[in-house]
Amino acid sequence: MTPLTQFEIFVFKPLYFFDLSVNNFTIFMFIGFSLIFFVLYFPLRKPSYLSSSWQLLVETTFDFLLSVFKSQVRENKGLNYFPVVYTIFLFLLISNLIGLMPFGFATTSHFIFTFFLAFSFNLSFFFLGFFRSPTLFLKIFVPSGISRFLLPLVVTIEVVSYLLRTLSLSIRLFANMMAGHTLLFILASFSITLLNFSFFFALVPFFLVLAVVVLEFGIAFLQSYVFTVLLCIYLNDSLNPGHLKKKRIVKPVI
Numbered sequence: 001m002t003p004l005t006q007f008e009i010f011v012f013k014p015l016y017f018f019d020l021s022v023n024n025f026t027i028f029m030f031i032g033f034s035l036i037f038f039v040l041y042f043p044l045r046k047p048s049y050l051s052s053s054w055q056l057l058v059e060t061t062f063d064f065l066l067s068v069f070k071s072q073v074r075e076n077k078g079l080n081y082f083p084v085v086y087t088i089f090l091f092l093l094i095s096n097l098i099g100l101m102p103f104g105f106a107t108t109s110h111f112i113f114t115f116f117l118a119f120s121f122n123l124s125f126f127f128l129g130f131f132r133s134p135t136l137f138l139k140i141f142v143p144s145g146i147s148r149f150l151l152p153l154v155v156t157i158e159v160v161s162y163l164l165r166t167l168s169l170s171i172r173l174f175a176n177m178m179a180g181h182t183l184l185f186i187l188a189s190f191s192i193t194l195l196n197f198s199f200f201f202a203l204v205p206f207f208l209v210l211a212v213v214v215l216e217f218g219i220a221f222l223q224s225y226v227f228t229v230l231l232c233i234y235l236n237d238s239l240n241p242g243h244l245k246k247k248r249i250v251k252p253v254i
Helices: 024-044 053-072 076-098 111-132 134-141 151-195 203-239 242-247
Strands: 011-013
Touching: 024 053, 024 076, 053 076, 053 203, 076 203, 111 134, 111 151, 111 203, 134 151, 151 203
Parallel strands: none
Antiparallel strands: none
């Protein structure tokens, strides 16, 4: 058994019609979405002024994300998109935490999933900005004050940097989740191996495993937060492309 075995996808029920096979990835995706429903539905189905501990946790998370959203998306109409941002934060956080549970499976540790998640958002943000104000939005790829000789190169760099947003979002989440789970597997295996020789020598890697587990819980929240903040920034770029135009003015050197 290798450290990468925990990331393998196993098919439980093969369905050959449109490849709708049931595997561990789809099962844990369903578990993640189900937990979002239970986390939001049961504490808030009968809200009260004297909040329970669970309702208080949900409300605190909601207020925290809302303040982050308002600080990044500086347009009133942007609040229409907050439910999507809040849901994706909860989904990523729950998916990351499920992967830390015994016999859990981290869906966010697969690059193909994080890539298409980031790609779908960035593609949506592009069409959102383009259809709202095509001329103003496309001008973000053409900074002011650039000479005609350098303009093709600068435009190419701006387009490539915009496209790389998908990779920066997906690789950051995927790499942190995969690296953390791999490190946990190695330390746990090392601790079990030493336990066969001496209980005393197995204590050191055991405490290291506990420390890494605590660290991974923090990383699970941090990566969900970073992914959400970047989504808010990119959403603001689509809703308010004028602020990018102002920031990217290049003053000519005299």
